[in-house]
Amino acid sequence: MKKVFALVDCNNFFVSCERLFRPGLNGRPVVVLSNNDGCIIARSNEAKSLGIPMGAPLFQYRHLIARHNVHVFSSNYALYGDLSCRVMDVLRQMEANVEVYSIDEAFLSLPVNTLWDRGGYAATLRDRVQKHVGIPISVGIANTKTLAKIANGVAKKDPRCRGVFDLVGNSQTDNILRQTAVGDVWGIGRRSAEKLNIRGIFTALDLKRSDETWIRKSMTVVGARTVMELNDIPCIALQNAPVCPQSIVTSRSFGQAVTDLGSLREALISYTSTATEKLRKQGVEAGTITVFITTGPFAQHCYSNNQTIALPRPTASTPALISAALQCLRSLYRPEYKYRKAGIMLSGIVKGYKQLDLFQPAAKDDRSLMAGLDRINGKWGRHTIQYGMAKTTHTAWSAQQSQKSPAYTTRWQELPVVRTAAS
DNA sequence: TCTGGGGTCCTAGGACCC
């Protein structure tokens, strides 16, 4: 049976999560900051109308925020991650084919059936997520993912749509594409938009009607796929089976610049512990580790460097990866710089298969030790047991998060408290 | 003074193979 795509997108997701526990903030301007309270990464509609752009450095907008009494939150990923899972669960209850595309978006595959009211179904989906989780969503429907994205944009912006817009067999499609800037098309970033503008392609409709050979040559098959998708020809399939990740990254900007090797060691040990936990949670092992340290691009004296080590065999062992990370750090570290950020990347990730070393007997496996560690931390909370050098609280390098809301849904100590009027 | 974090895919070019 023929299928169409529905894109479900949570409206202003991080802001909606915060408002769920602070309903007094509905209708008021709210922003959420990046991990180190540096940039604005989510805005309520009211904050958008004030002209606060996505990704803006906070310090540049402090005056505006103060003048309009904008409520500011540090990011609270424990909360957003948990609410995201709840939204996805509701979607899965209604529809088997769900691809979780990001923390706040999912593609669904819906059957085409002339007797079936797709719009009504999408509206039900929307009501159910609102009722069960409390997060507002928008739904865009189309024959291709790229067009579903555009449909979703319409659903979100035009209040007459009531959160749902369907582009399948819609005679207004070209009109809508004409009103969509080419840079707003999914897959067309800043660079490509500039290139297309020079060539006289300004709207999604221009791109839809552009010369495929030229697109293929200057924007590779990725661009050619986008053009086909705009022409209603699906090229990007629904991916609803979990896949083995290609890489796992853990990196953070520091709360304040650090210069000493000791602080960098602590930070990297902590990041490596986090990343290896993720490896084990997904049942995979990493073959290489890359460490990077940087002063950041804004420093007076810039320094960025990275080093990669291929491990003798893929592993998910925290001590093995910590020791490799520290080996990298020793050769990267230069005492004369002020470091603002460091991180590690695990790659060469494999599942269930391992190339053993012909000349080395299999090393003692600490798999059961790691499993025990994960069990204890799973039961008693993160960092109950950790490597001695991995300090995680109140260090010079730990991130600033001065406006963080409680982990309302994931920590017993931080559950919201309800008081009755009578008491 | 203050500027996020975590991913994916594609291509060109180098190194290497027979």
Add this chain to the structure above:
DNA sequence: TCTGGGGTCCTAGGACCC
């Protein structure tokens, strides 16, 4: 002076996404 053809694998860098 003249020096093949066909292929694979890896990596760095670019571009994109949320």
